[in-house]
Amino acid sequence: MLALGQDEIAKYPFLADAGQYLKEQGFTLEQFGTDPDLAPLIEKAYNRIHAACEGDPQSYKSDIIENQVSNTAALPREVFSFLLSIVLLKLTGIPTLAKRFALSEAMRAESYLEKDLKNISNGSNELPIRIIEDLFSITIKKHDDFFVMPISDYIKHSVYFHEREWKLINRHVENGQVFLTPHQTVRLVRKELGTYITSKILTGKKPSMIPGFEKFVNNLLSYSKKFSVSVVSTGEYPPCIKHAIEVLEKGENLPHSGRFMLATFLLSKGQSVDQIAPLFKNAPDYNERVTIYQLNHLAGTSGSGTQYSCPSCEKLRTQSLCFAIPECDNIITPLQFGKRTK
Numbered sequence: 001m002l003a004l005g006q007d008e009i010a011k012y013p014f015l016a017d018a019g020q021y022l023k024e025q026g027f028t029l030e031q032f033g034t035d036p037d038l039a040p041l042i043e044k045a046y047n048r049i050h051a052a053c054e055g056d057p058q059s060y061k062s063d064i065i066e067n068q069v070s071n072t073a074a075l076p077r078e079v080f081s082f083l084l085s086i087v088l089l090k091l092t093g094i095p096t097l098a099k100r101f102a103l104s105e106a107m108r109a110e111s112y113l114e115k116d117l118k119n120i121s122n123g124s125n126e127l128p129i130r131i132i133e134d135l136f137s138i139t140i141k142k143h144d145d146f147f148v149m150p151i152s153d154y155i156k157h158s159v160y161f162h163e164r165e166w167k168l169i170n171r172h173v174e175n176g177q178v179f180l181t182p183h184q185t186v187r188l189v190r191k192e193l194g195t196y197i198t199s200k201i202l203t204g205k206k207p208s209m210i211p212g213f214e215k216f217v218n219n220l221l222s223y224s225k226k227f228s229v230s231v232v233s234t235g236e237y238p239p240c241i242k243h244a245i246e247v248l249e250k251g252e253n254l255p256h257s258g259r260f261m262l263a264t265f266l267l268s269k270g271q272s273v274d275q276i277a278p279l280f281k282n283a284p285d286y287n288e289r290v291t292i293y294q295l296n297h298l299a300g301t302s303g304s305g306t307q308y309s310c311p312s313c314e315k316l317r318t319q320s321l322c323f324a325i326p327e328c329d330n331i332i333t334p335l336q337f338g339k340r341t342k
């Protein structure tokens with residue numbers, strides 16, 4: 001476990017040992033549910049979850065101002081609200097909420113990590129570097145305004161990025177080390193940071209209800225219905241498409257290439273942007289405005305006016321999106337599935 005200073009534990013509360021922290025502060029979880037002076041902290045935790053799940057983290061009133069906790073009393077409030085959020089999400093047991101919360105918290109931590117990385121000096125081994133090393137097994141070093149990491153680490157962690165700028169060929173490499181800005185360094189680990197926080201929420205068995213927490217858990221259960229995906233008949237869809245829909249239904253992250261495949265397939269099948277958009281509602285990073293914009297772009301109703309085609313089976317195989325079954329025999333695009341076999 002990393003040793004954390006006061007501000008650091010508020011910025012990176014997922015690094016804290018929750019049980020240990022509560023013990024050191026002299027509290028039990030039950031006290032938060034029953035002590036009227038502590039009850040507002042559950043409300044603060046509820047608001048933190050709600051803001052994260054809405055994709056509007058700024059609406060949560062954090063006690064961290066300009067990278068520092070605003071005052072001594074604010075520190076425990078900030079840490080407690082995170083720890084109580086984890087408890088509420090565990091009690092609620094809805095993976096979609098947990099994943100949306102985790103992604104939002106990962107992005108929050110990412111902004112602190114970036115600022116902290118910018119402030120460290122060459123050759124030092126300060127907390128941001130140790131976080132990246134300990135949590136993600138990446139060896140990084142400060143090099144002037146950049147951070148460098150071994151090519152093997154870079155390849156392992158950039159594998160899910162499909163944008164051109166992340167291809168190794170487009171990176172500055174010297175002596176087997178890849179150069180990244182602080183922003184790129186933390187962006188590289190966002191997904192894994194989200195996965196790390198999600199695992200803190202979803203691992204272990206669901207705890208028993210804590211008196212005083214019921215109202216918030218019930219509110220979250222009602223709220224989670226907003227993210228349920230409308231049922232889509234997948235009977236005639238090929239396995240790659242069924243798999244992509246299942247991933248979204250579970251609230252898991254579908255890579256950009258998978259989203260592209262699913263959207264272009266459904267558009268080619270005659271579904272409208274309005275019919276397709278709700279499918280992505282369950283994705284941890286869902287943003288309605290961006291989704292509609294991207295779907296319109298793929299449909300050719302905005303931008304260049306070109307409608308994009310569903311990728312070929314061969315291309316999907318190279319992207320690890322193909323889950324072929326015997327009925328896929330001899331087809332070259334998912335759009336042919338079911339036609340030849342009839």
Ligand code: SF4
Nearest residue numbers: 238240313322323328
């Ligand atoms: S062979 Fe084609 S249609 Fe079948 S699962 Fe693979 S990509 Fe999809």
